[in-house]
Amino acid sequence: MNIADIAVPEYVEVDADERLAKVRSIFERENPKGIVVTEDGEYAGVVGEKQLLRSRMEDDTKVSAVVKPAPSVKRTEDVRETARLLVEGDVKIAPVYEGEKLYGIVTVDQILEAVLESLDAITVDQIATTDVIGINEKDSVGRAINRLRENGISRLPVLDDDGMLAGVVTTNDIVEFVVRDQERQGSGDRAGDIDRMLDLPVYDIMSSPVVTATADETAEEAVSRMFDNEVSGLVVTPEGIEAVAGMVTKTDVLRALTFTEEDSLDVQITNVDLLEHTSREHVVESIESVADKYAQMQVMHAHVRLHQHKEKLRGTPLIQCQIRLRTDQGQVGGSGEGYGAEHAFHVALDKLERNVLEIKGVNADEEYRGQLLRKLGEL
Incomplete structure (x- = not known):
């Protein structure tokens, strides 16, 4: 199934110069999952409730001050890849393009409604x-x-x-x-x-x-x-x-829709733009090293979530990192904070190592993944 079957041309759009007071009233009146923001007629990003909540700005502030970049997708994009982009972007809405033209939007709700009957393979x-x-x-x-x-x-x-x-x-x-x-x-x-x-x-x-x-x-x-x-x-x-x-x-x-049956580790990084001085490959290799060294367990999926605090040290922001693994021995995670994404990741990785050692007797969840993937393939 691709996004052409799901995306809709109806969406709420505001200009980057619009005031926060109007955007807040739109959320109150229409309760959208997000709002597409344009600047000079071009896509600039989205704004959601979390951005409004985190902002202490006055009502007359321009919405461009809180806009969040969101990945754009093609109408022909696969559902699983679109789900991954939404998770990694930490957004509930993404603009959908047909060629160079903004066609409409796709939301988390639209995707879940489309695959709802396939979700009976997951508990x-x-x-x-x-x-x-x-x-x-x-x-x-x-x-x-x-x-x-x-x-x-x-x-x-x-x-x-x-x-x-x-x-x-x-x-x-x-x-x-x-x-x-x-x-x-x-x-x-x-x-x-x-x-x-x-x-x-x-x-x-x-x-x-x-x-x-x-x-x-x-x-x-x-x-x-x-x-x-x-x-x-x-x-x-x-x-x-x-x-x-x-x-x-x-x-x-x-997130469960993004799981793959590949031999290599499937990893998602929410707020991936914060990962400036280290690579996805380093993240994958580090997590695999923990799994191999301490538990010889198979990691099917890893979710690394980065969150930036306002505090900084010599210009480097304080980052919170959460690592969550789905393995053939159950779920395990670790979290930590550090200045810069690389530091935060390794603090969380150390915590993960300690938690991995405590895994005992948790049933494998490989079977449900296979059931879900087979059902999605039938759609």
């Missing part, structure tokens, strides 16, 4: 993230925003004082709350209004009850539930227990 526990970052319901909205920014994520499970699941707070919840409050308050001391909002407890804006999934459900069931409830992720809970066992998102499912 939630095979793709869910288990090292979940949460927040207490009494913590402030400001702390939630910082935690979302620092970890480059879009949702946090909210826990009560007993550690049980009480709700979920997302970037969308925060954006909607801020826009709604500003419309209600009207003009005035904007700085004071924002300070007041940041001090409110997360409990006041979280979504509850929480839409959840269990580990043994299929990805098809999980994605269908996301669509039905208009959410981008589900908290994974043990059967009948309101505790957090993991998180599964549309991006996790999209």
Whole structure:
């Protein structure tokens, strides 16, 4: 299946000189997955909710200040390669070209809807993230925003004082709350209004009850539930227990579509543009070295996620690196921070080595990959 069967010519487009106030109102009114930004009639990038949330810029700032480069794809591009580009670009929307002409867009939702019936070959526990970052319901909205920014994520499970699941707070919840409050308050001391909002407890804006999934459900069931409830992720809970066992998102499912049956390691690097002074080949060789040296395990897929903080040391930004491997002995990961992507990667790699040593008795997941690939080949 290629993108010609999925891409649509309808999309929201704004000029790079447009003000953030209008862009924020578009998200509130139309709830798009992203907005295509053009400059002098040429494609410049996209802007999504995460960019708006991370920005503390005033409403009259031009959208060009927060635009994010996103990969463009051809209408004839393969679904799997398009999924990889979206994951590596850390975006939910990409422009689609027909020759030199901008034809339309393709989104994560459009891809998942197209392959939905093939997702019964995957179970939630095979793709869910288990090292979940949460927040207490009494913590402030400001702390939630910082935690979302620092970890480059879009949702946090909210826990009560007993550690049980009480709700979920997302970037969308925060954006909607801020826009709604500003419309209600009207003009005035904007700085004071924002300070007041940041001090409110997360409990006041979280979504509850929480839409959840269990580990043994299929990805098809999980994605269908996301669509039905208009959410981008589900908290994974043990059967009948309101505790957090993991998180599964549309991006996790999209990532599974990129797995290959090649002998060489399949690697994805989210925010690959941060990888300036080291190569993809070095990343692959380093991860394979860990697998061979410590566990003799087969790594089918590696996801390396880079996230840049504002802090710098002599001009070099602080980078957070997360490495997640899917192996024939289960999932294993490691994370770390350093100045520059190469330093951060090797800190995370050291953590990965220690975690690899702890893998014991985890069932292989080669079979589900083969099932998924065969089903996708039939489409």
